[in-house]
Amino acid sequence: MQLALYRYTLPFRQPLMFKGIRLARREGLLVTINGQWGEIAPLPGFSTETLAEAEAESLACLAAIKRGDKATPTLPSVQFGFDCAQRQWPAILSPLLRPYPLLQGAPAALLGNLDNIVAGWGDLPPTRLKLKVARYAMEEELALINQLATRLPSAQLILDANGGWTREEAQRFCTCLPLDHIDYLEEPCAAFADSIAVAEATGVSIALDETLSRQDAWYYHPQLKALVIKPTLIGSLNACQALVQRARADNLRVVISSSFESDLGLGQLARLASEWTPNEPPGLDTGHWLAERVTSAAGEVMTENMHCLFKMENSA
Numbered sequence: 568m569q570l571a572l573y574r575y576t577l578p579f580r581q582p583l584m585f586k587g588i589r590l591a592r593r594e595g596l597l598v599t600i601n602g603q604w605g606e607i608a609p610l611p612g613f614s615t616e617t618l619a620e621a622e623a624e625s626l627a628c629l630a631a632i633k634r635g636d637k638a639t640p641t642l643p644s645v646q647f648g649f650d651c652a653q654r655q656w657p658a659i660l661s662p663l664l665r666p667y668p669l670l671q672g673a674p675a676a677l678l679g680n681l682d683n684i685v686a687g688w689g690d691l692p693p694t695r696l697k698l699k700v701a702r703y704a705m706e707e708e709l710a711l712i713n714q715l716a717t718r719l720p721s722a723q724l725i726l727d728a729n730g731g732w733t734r735e736e737a738q739r740f741c742t743c744l745p746l747d748h749i750d751y752l753e754e755p756c757a758a759f760a761d762s763i764a765v766a767e768a769t770g771v772s773i774a775l776d777e778t779l780s781r782q783d784a785w786y787y788h789p790q791l792k793a794l795v796i797k798p799t800l801i802g803s804l805n806a807c808q809a810l811v812q813r814a815r816a817d818n819l820r821v822v823i824s825s826s827f828e829s830d831l832g833l834g835q836l837a838r839l840a841s842e843w844t845p846n847e848p849p850g851l852d853t854g855h856w857l858a859e860r861v862t863s864a865a866g867e868v869m870t871e872n873m874h875c876l877f878k879m880e881n882s883a
């Protein structure tokens with residue numbers, strides 16, 4: 568049996584804000600069980616557990632496995648990591664779809680840089696493009712959206728408010744949207760009932776993300792278009808798959824999305840996306856914000872720069 572737990576620290580290319588928390592680096596854990604890996608990386612501002620709590624539970628789970636018991640984690644990030652490290656991964660996959668691009672930054676800066684951004688895509692402009700909203704002045708965000716709609720007429724925009732608006736603010740914003748160019752708006756308001764009211768009042772389609780990881784009640788609505796599944800926040804792969812099934816039953820799209828995992832976690836999320844949602848581009852365009860990797864070009868995990876928290880190897 569071979570078990571180990573490592574802690575990694577990866578610098579961001581520039582500090583990022585997560586629900587008002589400014590992070591200069593990403594910290595997380597990598598667990599390995601008999602040669603297979605999993606990533607445990609609670610995201611500050613989004614996960615309910617801290618890294619310290621995830622570490623303590625991971626160590627307890629490894630102690631259980633060492634005794635010959637089953638690991639039964641309760642924290643979502645720990646469930647995700649242990650499930651990945653113990654999963655029977657299918658050998659054959661549908662081709663991995665390219666993640667749709669995520670534009671981050673101030674609308675004025677993005678507007679000023681739009682020529683470069685569009686030129687950077689060359690002959691392959693994205694068919695979908697995601698933009699965070701409810702962060703800057705509404706007029707600036709709407710100006711950027713209208714520019715993007717004009718410059719990329721064949722792209723559908725995914726907007727994400729992270730529950731940042733009141734019902735009135737969201738309605739004011741959505742009334743001004745070029746709806747023909749909007750795929751859907753994730754989580755306009757903090758409460759599901761408010762988001763549905765905004766959809767009904769303005770005609771916008773919405774998607775659920777935080778509602779799912781908070782395990783808030785939600786119900787089908789004709790303007791509910793997609794479920795955004797972040798396995799690091801949802802937890803067990805069974806719980807994720809149950810959401811995929813529920814979405815299928817309701818004819819909702821499913822988008823597998825990252826929580827700023829390292830290249831290891833992002834690779835596993837891409838494989839889950841190809842398995843569960845082979846026709847839906849995943850929301851995994853977060854890796855370029857990390858300045859370093861945890862795996863080598865050959866796919867080996869590079870543990871040299873990591874802090875080892877637990878290690879056990881025997882021939883039994």
Ligand SMILES: O=C(O)CCC(=O)c1ccccc1C(=O)O
Pocket residue numbers: 610613669697727729776795824825826827849850851852853
């Ligand atoms: O879903 C995506 O396209 C990328 C990931 C993403 O946007 C995200 C990543 C971490 C935390 C929250 C969010 C979010 O959906 O707002």
Ligand SMILES: [Mg+2]
Pocket residue numbers: 727729753776777795
């Ligand atoms: Mg979201």
